[in-house]
Amino acid sequence: TEHVWQVTLAKRGLGASLSSDNTSAVYRLCLTDKVLSLIRKDSMEPQIELSLSSIRSCGNLKTYFFLEIGRSSAIGAGELWMETEDTNIAQNVHQTVYHAMSSNYSSREDLGPKDRHRSSSATESSKPTNITARRQPGPTA
Numbered sequence: 149t150e151h152v153w154q155v156t157l158a159k160r161g162l163g164a165s166l167s168s169d170n171t172s173a174v175y176r177l178c179l180t181d182k183v184l185s186l187i188r189k190d191s192m193e194p195q196i197e198l199s200l201s202s203i204r205s206c207g208n209l210k211t212y213f214f215l216e217i218g219r220s221s222a223i224g225a226g227e228l229w230m231e232t233e234d235t236n237i238a239q240n241v242h243q244t245v246y247h248a249m250s251s252n253y254s255s256r257e258d259l260g261p262k263d264r265h266r267s268s269s270a271t272e273s274s275k276p277t278n279i280t281a282r283r284q285p286g287p288t289a
Contacts, residue, residue: 152178152179153176153177154175154176155186156173157175181252183199183200184215197222200249203216204217215227
């Protein structure tokens, strides 16, 4: 599944270093099940491609959608702020990206090492109990 939203890259955080001129660049924000990419409105090639696994968190504030990106991303660590047309779109982008990140994270867990189970000799039921330790009766009230 792919989702596309029109956003304007804000000149703060990582967006300030990515904007080469003083005009605010309009992008298509495209989401697949593995990658989030920003494609300039006048281009077909992605200017920024972020693996969902490199995104630490995301959120929305008023008409803005933002990403907190880890240092493993191609553009480095920091925040990327994008302005949407209204608060509903910002919320929709946030929920959709968050869901994709969560789905991606749970599928990565399936590929990871499995939990090791303790052998039966180490379980609580097979440990010897200390019978000599008895509870001392306390003062009665």
